[in-house]
Amino acid sequence: xxxxxxxxxxxxxxxxxxxxxxxxxxxxxxxxxxxxxxxxxxxxxxxxxxxxxxxxxxxxxxxxxxxxxxxxxxxxxxxxxxxxxxxxxxxxxxxxxxxxxxxxxxxxxxxxxxxxxxxxxxxxxxxxxxxxxxxxxxxxxxxxxxxxxxxxxxxxxxxxxxxxxxxxxxxxxxxxxxxxxxxxxxxxxxxxxxxxx
Numbered sequence: 001x002x003x004x005x006x007x008x009x010x011x012x013x014x015x016x017x018x019x020x021x022x023x024x025x026x027x028x029x030x031x032x033x034x035x036x037x038x039x040x041x042x043x044x045x046x047x048x049x050x051x052x053x054x055x056x057x058x059x060x061x062x063x064x065x066x067x068x069x070x071x072x073x074x075x076x077x078x079x080x081x082x083x084x085x086x087x088x089x090x091x092x093x094x095x096x097x098x099x100x101x102x103x104x105x106x107x108x109x110x111x112x113x114x115x116x117x118x119x120x121x122x123x124x125x126x127x128x129x130x131x132x133x134x135x136x137x138x139x140x141x142x143x144x145x146x147x148x149x150x151x152x153x154x155x156x157x158x159x160x161x162x163x164x165x166x167x168x169x170x171x172x173x174x175x176x177x178x179x180x181x182x183x184x185x186x187x188x189x190x191x192x193x194x195x196x197x
Contacts, residue, residue: 121149
């Protein structure tokens with residue numbers, strides 16, 4: 001049986017390796033899309049299941065609370081995982097695969113942005129929402145793992161965490177959320193300086 005210490009070291013080593021190998025180009029493209037959406041006051045919608053659902057809530061919270069400035073518009077950003085009544089109504093009446101699509105069709109307009117999170121890239125409700133997003137003229141970003149699933153061919157930008165381990169993939173997503181928050185904070189130069197010390 002593996003020791004606790006061995007599991008700790010192996011997990012952290014895998015996480016560090018995954019972050020080092022994470023392709024930077026789609027990360028930068030995501031930053032650029034978020035910057036444009038903020039400037040143009042477009043809506044940004046996030047959604048996912050399980051741990052990914054928690055990540056969407058966390059990232060939305062950070063970008064709303066920490067990124068208000070005196071010179072830039074606030075982020076207009078929403079996690080589609082938050083409205084329990086709406087989600088359960090769609091799930092009960094039309095099936096769980098409609099819980100995000102139904103909300104997107106009510107809230108979104110062409111040019112808005114979606115960030116879909118699925119460690120496998122194959123979650124049926126995420127795929128259905130991405131299909132709707134494409135029909136509606138939305139900009140689509142996917143956060144997923146190495147394989148990418150169906151998602152990788154359905155999004156404008158795919159952020160692949162080079163791992164097949166769900167926990168590591170979710171770790172990468174929340175770390176990127178924290179990086180985005182630092183980038184869009186008003187005094188990010190001060191924050192960046194502290195991080196380097």
